[in-house]
Amino acid sequence: MRRARRDLGFDHRSIVATCVHMRPQEVSGGYDVAMPEETSTEMGIRELRSSLSEVMNATAVRGQITYVTSHGRRVAAIVPVPDGEAIEAQRKSEGTPPA
Numbered sequence: 001m002r003r004a005r006r007d008l009g010f011d012h013r014s015i016v017a018t019c020v021h022m023r024p025q026e027v028s029g030g031y032d033v034a035m036p037e038e039t040s041t042e043m044g045i046r047e048l049r050s051s052l053s054e055v056m057n058a059t060a061v062r063g064q065i066t067y068v069t070s071h072g073r074r075v076a077a078i079v080p081v082p083d084g085e086a087i088e089a090q091r092k093s094e095g096t097p098p099a
Contacts, residue, residue, distance in 0.1 A: 040066070044069050065079050
């Protein structure tokens with residue numbers, strides 16, 4: 001049985017997509033004013049698969065860093081675009097190859 005959808009008057013999927021692709025400075029003046037006390041979190045790959053859209057939104061809007069773990073070991077990080085770009089610029093200026 002299908003559930004009846006409430007008419008929101010707009011396509012809610014476009015808002016989520018917009019939030020994910022916007023830089024933090026474009027959302028409410030930047031995430032530095034709304035930065036939560038805990039700015040990073042860890043989660044396993046399985047948990048990430050089920051909550052990827054929420055993680056991406058938290059990264060884009062609040063600047064949250066999410067460390068992805070496999071068997072309890074950090075293997076990757078999801079970081080805000082400005083942070084990733086800063087890391088790339090630093091590597092280029094130092095001549096450091098990507099990890």
